[in-house]
Amino acid sequence: MQLPFAESWKIKMVEPIRKSTREEREKWLAEAHNNVFMLKSEQVYIDLLTDSGTGSMSDRQWAAMMLGDESYAGARSFFHFQETVQRLTGFKYVIPTHQGRAAENVLFSHLVKAGNVVPGNAHFDTTKGHIEFRKATAIDVTVDEAKDTQLEIPFKGNVSLEKLEKVLKENQGNVPFMVLTVTNNTVGGQPVSMQNIRETCELCHKYGVPVNMDSARFAENAYFIKTREKGYENKTIKEIAREMFSYVDSMTMSAKKDGLVNMGGFIATNKEEWYEGAKAFCIPFEGFLTYGGMNGRDLEALAVGLDENTEFDMLDTRIQQVQYLAKKLDEYGIPYQRPAGGHAIFVDADRVLDQIPKEEFPAQTLTCELYLEAGIRACEIGYLLADRDPVTRENRFGGNDFVRLCIPRRVYTNNHMDVIAAALKNVYDRRHEVKRGVRITWEAELMRHFTVQLERL
Numbered sequence: 278m279q280l281p282f283a284e285s286w287k288i289k290m291v292e293p294i295r296k297s298t299r300e301e302r303e304k305w306l307a308e309a310h311n312n313v314f315m316l317k318s319e320q321v322y323i324d325l326l327t328d329s330g331t332g333s334m335s336d337r338q339w340a341a342m343m344l345g346d347e348s349y350a351g352a353r354s355f356f357h358f359q360e361t362v363q364r365l366t367g368f369k370y371v372i373p374t375h376q377g378r379a380a381e382n383v384l385f386s387h388l389v390k391a392g393n394v395v396p397g398n399a400h401f402d403t404t405k406g407h408i409e410f411r412k413a414t415a416i417d418v419t420v421d422e423a424k425d426t427q428l429e430i431p432f433k434g435n436v437s438l439e440k441l442e443k444v445l446k447e448n449q450g451n452v453p454f455m456v457l458t459v460t461n462n463t464v465g466g467q468p469v470s471m472q473n474i475r476e477t478c479e480l481c482h483k484y485g486v487p488v489n490m491d492s493a494r495f496a497e498n499a500y501f502i503k504t505r506e507k508g509y510e511n512k513t514i515k516e517i518a519r520e521m522f523s524y525v526d527s528m529t530m531s532a533k534k535d536g537l538v539n540m541g542g543f544i545a546t547n548k549e550e551w552y553e554g555a556k557a558f559c560i561p562f563e564g565f566l567t568y569g570g571m572n573g574r575d576l577e578a579l580a581v582g583l584d585e586n587t588e589f590d591m592l593d594t595r596i597q598q599v600q601y602l603a604k605k606l607d608e609y610g611i612p613y614q615r616p617a618g619g620h621a622i623f624v625d626a627d628r629v630l631d632q633i634p635k636e637e638f639p640a641q642t643l644t645c646e647l648y649l650e651a652g653i654r655a656c657e658i659g660y661l662l663a664d665r666d667p668v669t670r671e672n673r674f675g676g677n678d679f680v681r682l683c684i685p686r687r688v689y690t691n692n693h694m695d696v697i698a699a700a701l702k703n704v705y706d707r708r709h710e711v712k713r714g715v716r717i718t719w720e721a722e723l724m725r726h727f728t729v730q731l732e733r734l
């Protein structure tokens with residue numbers, strides 16, 4: 278008999294979690310203005326809000342933390358971290374920052390001017406925020422296939438070269454860089470192929486435009502290249518990652534994802550001019566160049582985390598768990614962005630709650646229902662997150678309306694996946710009883726989904 282698949286780690290430390298009653302959850306959700314970001318974590322049974330900074334560190338990472346050098350300048354821990362990033366990415370200049378958006382803030386402060394245009398394959402929300410905040414425009418150039426949630430193609434996060442070329446042609450001299458996001462988070466954790474990375478970079482470089490890789494989930498992207506793209510079957514994750522980075526000019530990284538740490542980020546590049554420019558913003562925003570908002574011990578843990586998470590077994594464990602949950606949803610006929618992505622399942626709320634109009638935010642409504650059902654906290658990645666158009670102030674209803682079930686790294690077992698699937702099935706079975714959605718009662722101008730207040734209609 279063939280042995281079944283199992284995790285490539287065992288558990289050394291546990292953290293208790295607690296169930297609640299529906300009555301308690303009704304009260305808590307109302308107090309949170311129907312925004313799950315406002316819940317206390319103790320009010321949550323299984324937390325799928327994000328995989329950002331929510332993973333479990335390994336014994337090796339915890340051991341490394343004891344070696345943290347907290348010197349203000351020139352700390353040994355910085356050099357461990359720098360050496361690891363240089364070895365894994367091939368980039369010479371490395372600037373630590375306290376998380377991914379801080380990396381964006383530092384680098385974009387140097388590069389983005391009012392009126393600029395920055396194309397990308399579905400910019401992440403903070404990335405778009407940092408572009409629009411500087412009165413520049415972020416233009417999405419993802420392939421159209423990404424919108425069709427039921428279409429199964431291996432690299433749904435790809436850049437449309439036609440769309441990209443149109444933007445580059447029409448905005449010559451006004452595009453400071455292009456953002457290539459791997460995996461493409463916003464369309465469902467969908468990977469970008471090596472061929473597409475290469476062709477995107479060739480096209481940008483033809484127009485004299487550098488490429489910044491938004492690399493939060495670069496290792497998961499490398500896993501998909503290894504398992505789906507011809508010619509990469511026998512390459513290691515580390516070799517594939519090196520090749521991915523070899524085509525681009527710089528990277529911004531949220532280390533809270535594929536860095537396997539609770540907090541951290543960095544910028545890396547071979548462009549000396551960018552490094553010099555970014556340095557000037559790192560010091561006032563983040564701190565001195567050898568810590569950039571991070572503790573010495575955290576830099577040590579990050580160095581180990583980057584090495585661990587670029588090993589096949591680690592990624593295989595993680596991605597097979599996401600696929601296990603996907604298979605359960607298939608059994609129950611629940612529609613999600615196909616194929617399942619690397620870090621999450623993106624449930625297609627527009628299809629589940631097809632009686633709820635866009636104006637009543639189906640994905641946010643479904644997020645509330647899932648929490649009320651079982652204390653599971655998912656996240657709306659849809660019309661709320663899309664914010665309003667900065668010029669017309671109209672809601673942006675053009676994209677997908679997803680409920681993201683995001684799986685933290687090395688945290689939950691497949692028994693938890695069974696609970697999640699069953700809870701979602703219960704909601705799905707009574708979906709036609711949900712007659713109305715939600716209405717916004719208060720919202721921030723930018724990145725509103727974090728703090729928005731809603732009422733259930």
Ligand SMILES: *Cc1c(COP(=O)(O)O)cnc(C)c1O
Pocket residue numbers: 329376377378379401403404458462491492493494530531532533534541542
């Ligand atoms: C998380 C993330 C960011 C922002 O990073 P933070 O660490 O949350 O500030 C940027 N881009 C992508 C693709 C991300 O997933």
